[in-house]
Amino acid sequence: MSFLRYIKDRLISIVVFFLYYFFFLMILFVFKVPRTLVIVFTLFCLFLFSFSFLYDFFRKKKFYDELCQNVALLDKKYLVVETLSTPNFYEGELFVQNLYDINKSMIERVNKKERSIEDFKDYIEMWIHEAKIPISSLTLMCHNHQEIDKKVLEQIKRLDNYVEQVLYYVRSEHAEKDYLIKEVSLKKMLNTVALKNREDLLENKIDLLIEIDDVKIRTDEKWLEFIVNQIINNAIKYKNKENAYIKINTNLKGEQVFLIIEDNGMGISSSDLPKVFEKSFTGKNGRIMTKSTGMGLYIASSLCKKLGHKIQIDSKEGIYTKVTLTFSLHSFYDVVK
């Protein structure tokens, strides 16, 4: 709290005081009061006035300085009400009381919103589980009745993939309790993803070349499957020419494991490359292929962030796309454990 600003605020009362003072001074002169008495009177007036003035200033300064300092230091500024000592002046009391009420009503509002988001999330999760039942039914039907066109199965798979995306989007946004870190074999995880995409890969004549070390990393298996599945799906969707392939390799370097997924598809233009992990970004390829939602890589990267993995993408338009997932071996989780 600045003293000058405070004085400026109280300019009127200072001016009024001096008017009073000069008025009395004039009366004293008119009545020819001795000089010493005038001096004593002046000093007395000044002392009293300054005292009341400074007293008020310092007790307010104490309160407001505390307020400003606490607000500056807190990262959750709304908690400042809890840190204040009760002010010993009326305005301050009013101010704190109202601040408290405002805070309370805002917290209630936020809680209500949070609850409704939580409800919505629960509903979406439940809905997804329900939606998977008819999808499973349809998949089985296609298999049991070979006369049904293969194209139907393709569409069912697309549908399933979109449904899955919603599930992991919800999870990546509110993921406090939904994951479980354990040792996962990269080979086994890739096998699951490969089996899931087998028909698509064979149909599109894309060779899957997996040559990896048998390493175990710590992660949530389902999440990682989803992430890798998104990358493979993209590679299938944006395949380019004949002799298409998806190459999957690992690379061990000290405490880090790199999982490298490379394809020879249409690639990503250098101007789009920095933006591929942004929400709803579809870019040039997305405009060519109407199927893009721009959510796949966004969700994959936010899941990676939550799991503590790194995802990088490198590409040359028309030549290749290379996605690298980086996992730390045990050190990080050993500390956390």
Added chain:
Amino acid sequence: MKKIMIIEDDVGIRRELQDLLLHAGYQVESVDDFEHALEVLLKSQADLLLMDINIPYLNGELLLKEFRKKSDTPVIMLTSRTSELDEVLSMTYGADDYIIKPYNPTILLLRIQNIFKRAEGNHYQSFYKDVEVLPSKGILKRGNEELELTKNEMIIFQYLLNHLGTIVTRDELMADLWNNEEYINDNALTVNISRLRNKLASFGYEEIIETRKGQGYILL
């Protein structure tokens, strides 16, 4: 004939599963009365259970837990829940496998076969006529004669052998190969089969793998 019990409350899926398993040559029963599911299961003497997690009354996980106290029959959990936690929970309650909906039917059948194979130990069809199959060494053995097969050829031969006398589709062979981490393409499968045929012919077995047009292959 193996008997498989389906515990699934969605009628559509249940019917399709029944069809699928019947086609594959299993005997199929399903639970209709979920209130007394446990008693039905214990009485059924099935060789394998396919169990959904979201079923009325007792949910699948609890039903499995109760069932495990009294029986060792293999159980595969079929579920639309895709969290790691659910899988771990099911596995600790004693499930033998955990498959997430929507599952690929070919893979489901493979998993079922694998469980039966595991349950019966390693004695599963290790002879073709007078030839002994040694998959761990990658050879076929007749007396002192040995025929070396590559890993892919061995997987194909074993699969055909396990389905001796029945038609095996290319899709099934492909699924089995991929399941064994051999991610080959269509051409490679054709090449592998013709190579396997040649090898077997040189071993004295000509024309034992027949092609059924539009359907698949059959080992005679």
